[in-house]
Amino acid sequence: MLETSALACERGGLRLFSDLGFSVAPGGLLRVRGANGSGKTTLLRALAGLTRPAAGAVRWRGEPIGDGYRGEMLFLGHAPAIKDELSVLENLEFSASLAELKNSDCKIALQQMGISRLADLPARYLSQGQRKRAALARLALSAAVPLWLLDEPFAALDDEAIIGVSALCATHLAAGGMLVLTSHQDVPISCATTRDIELQ
Amino acid sequence: MLETSALACERGGLRLFSDLGFSVAPGGLLRVRGANGSGKTTLLRALAGLTRPAAGAVRWRGEPIGDGYRGEMLFLGHAPAIKDELSVLENLEFSASLAELKNSDCKIALQQMGISRLADLPARYLSQGQRKRAALARLALSAAVPLWLLDEPFAALDDEAIIGVSALCATHLAAGGMLVLTSHQDVPISCATTRDIELQ
Amino acid sequence: MTGFLTVLRRELRIALRRKGDALNVLVFFVVVASLFPLGVGPEPNQLRAMAAGVAWIAALLAALLSLARLFAADYADGTLEQMLVAPQPLAAVVLAKICAHWLLTGLPLALVAPLIGLQYGLPADALCVLLVSLLVGTPVLSLLGAAGAALTLGVRGGGALLGLLVLPLFVPVLVFGAGAVTASLIGINPAAHLSLLGAFLAVSLLVGPWASCAALRVALD
Amino acid sequence: MTGFLTVLRRELRIALRRKGDALNVLVFFVVVASLFPLGVGPEPNQLRAMAAGVAWIAALLAALLSLARLFAADYADGTLEQMLVAPQPLAAVVLAKICAHWLLTGLPLALVAPLIGLQYGLPADALCVLLVSLLVGTPVLSLLGAAGAALTLGVRGGGALLGLLVLPLFVPVLVFGAGAVTASLIGINPAAHLSLLGAFLAVSLLVGPWASCAALRVALD
């Protein structure tokens, strides 16, 4: 259970949003909406514990977020965290073992994202969408991680990949996971408890 | 008038597409479609003269593309060509004067993209979508450039910006310009002579 | 511990793929070392007196120049963000990056230095002292340098600022490191110098990783 | 010509914003120059003999180390692509980048070198020769180095490869440059050395930009 109370964030002395209170319960999907520069990314980073809020707090299972939280949360930001020098598989294996996920499933995860053919290609040669797919392959490994925070997961993906990622998200929600995402596109995830917040 | 004949491109020894022949006439819109990694970006780069085709040729006004072509074409790729150290306005001014466009309209262009408030902010601080808008501001300066080649212009943009960019494109087409673009999203540009090609 | 090993293995693998960076230090060192006689003239006594200084200055420059990029790539492509949100303790990750930096700059340099010392005509015991001083001193450069690199990450004018922050801390290492060799050359026991270096190393082992972690959290705020 | 000025202005402006990079060369140089006495010992004769070598090695290293990043940032963020499709001739753009590189590394170094020479006890005429040799020689480093940087852009192991490609071309510049100063120190006319450097410069003015342009087109294919 993720909760915020009276959350406010600033960038360069500018208040982006304030007094934000919401909660995400197991099986719940929270969509963060808003125009470019309205603070969606900032909010997600605050939820991940990367950005210090100017006011308010983020709570996880009733406690302020701390070290234990990090093992129960998956954050994928704008930057894909992919090294050009390493192959697609090596990249995934690294991020999996950094996140203490099972390394053995990496090939299956690539297959689920439709890029198993590219497993041994150095990431430098990937197309934009393939790179995004490689980053999102971590979702397929993270079924056991309760909270997913995804920043624009559908950007650069083609229709097939969007469907694939949505399916992963839906499965995760159905299994009692929690999901917070931002997206400028329509999100084809079917979920009973969807909430939207709009930042301006 | 842009034409290709029997165009083929390769990446890492792999044939991405071959025997591609099409033409774009004044006022015409060509949408390049295809899955992730199908070669859309590669095709656009070949049309811009950046990538050497494995076979076939690109012709502009009946001639193989050469030095003169570069002044009549605008290419915006995945990478936004924006320097973090410079302000938004300085970035636009630089790319305008590199492309021999009128520097004086830069502020108006930023206004058209809805980021005039950010003109003096170092680009490092822009949000993803603001960065994209800053790159696309060049469109507003390029009305006189007949051929536009746009790679995923709508990625990361919010609805308002998508409408703005589409309007710019439509105006350009109505004035007899030519436009080739790739996009995974639906393109809300109304144009009489729209053609699609699908790469696989 | 898994975090440490994972990151260390990755860093070394990337370096191996790039090759450039690892070899660069050696190229750099050989350039510095072999060009000096060209500039100074090949008098044996003079060369002997210079050997330790040349080796140590090469080490210091190699460290300084590679440090600016220690965290930069990971910062730009989002890997650092992932390291901060990962369940692995950040200290392990940072320590692994520091280790990798030392393995790729300090260690090769220390191992090659005796060869250069030989060419410069150093006697055997001075060669030993040179090797030991570099082995003890170069980790200090990586440890404290990492803290500086983390502090200046994404900061305006980062490069020069990094120099300003870490050079004052490096100078004592250089002075005592080269001093040890000079001492042994003129027949004084270099143990005092070396134990000073050792003390430096101990302090920087405590301070370096802690400061790097804290600074990285600030940089990514 | 507009292309040249546009790019030059932008490069300098970015350098000014970062400050780091421009100052870095000076910091670097001052470090190299002032650490040598620390490592080597402060005997005046020895220092005088070393001054030219120190200045030239610093110039060479500064060039080598900054060249690796000459095109890298523009390559990564798409600016290079834009430069290639721009109506401005690529040669003008490349020449502007080379100029900026020299203005930010070679020139400051050349201008500061006499001060260091003074501290190292060089006589006035040797200082002059040092300044002239650096002014003539450092553009060669930027010109040929740019070609090397373009050739190794995006290539695996770029760093070491760059060193391998350009060092053989740089060493003669160093030898004649430092040689000119040494010659004037022992009372020989340094004109022969300097005119050799001049010839080098003329050749590299022809070869450097052309090779860089061709290599950039290949790199971005």
Add this chain to the structure above:
Amino acid sequence: MNSELFRLAAPQAFFPVAGKMLPWFSFLAGALALAGLYVAFFVAPTDATQGEAYRIIFIHVPAAWMSMFIYVMMAGWAGFGLAMNTRLSGMMSSALAPTGAMFTFIALWTGALWGKPTWGTYWAWDARMTSELVLLFLYLGFIALKGAIQDPARADRAGAILALVGVVNVPIIYFSVQWWNTLHQGASVSLTRAPSMAAVMLLGMLLMALAAWMYSIAVALARLRRIILERERDAEWAKLQRSTA
């Protein structure tokens, strides 16, 4: 008591308090400096071995003490701010740094001047001098780092980390003469003199040290007020303050 302290930790509450304390510390600094200088130049006798040059001690030693003491204070405030997330602490450390750098510079400079007649050299790389020089660079690095980061909160935290790293250097400076047998000696001056003269010297040094102390507090308070106004420029009370000033 505790809540009172925390109320004062708010910049707005501290601003007027600092304003009231400022003139007192300035006055004390001036008076003590005058007294100290009088003792130093007119009461203390000429030294038998060093002549008049030894009078540098009245500046050198207080400056050296202050250079270290201010750094510890600065690091203390910085660390407190990092741990407790109080805004005033970061401003306090910023206010102290330039004064500390100044005293460090004076200690180095007077030490170097003094070294020429006594040791025959301005500079040697002995442990105390090296570590004192490092201290100067730590101050400068702290100031430069804070200046380079635009966001004040981030600048405070980054500066605090640097200050805490550097604090290790202070015991090294202080104990270097005991740990390593170096050129710079400890309190050997009093051995060559009669006890009464040592007492006069001690008095002069003490007065000068107190003056330096009061001066540091006064300057830090003045600087702190400026920083508070600058950082809180958007707050209503600060606008009011500026319009009345």
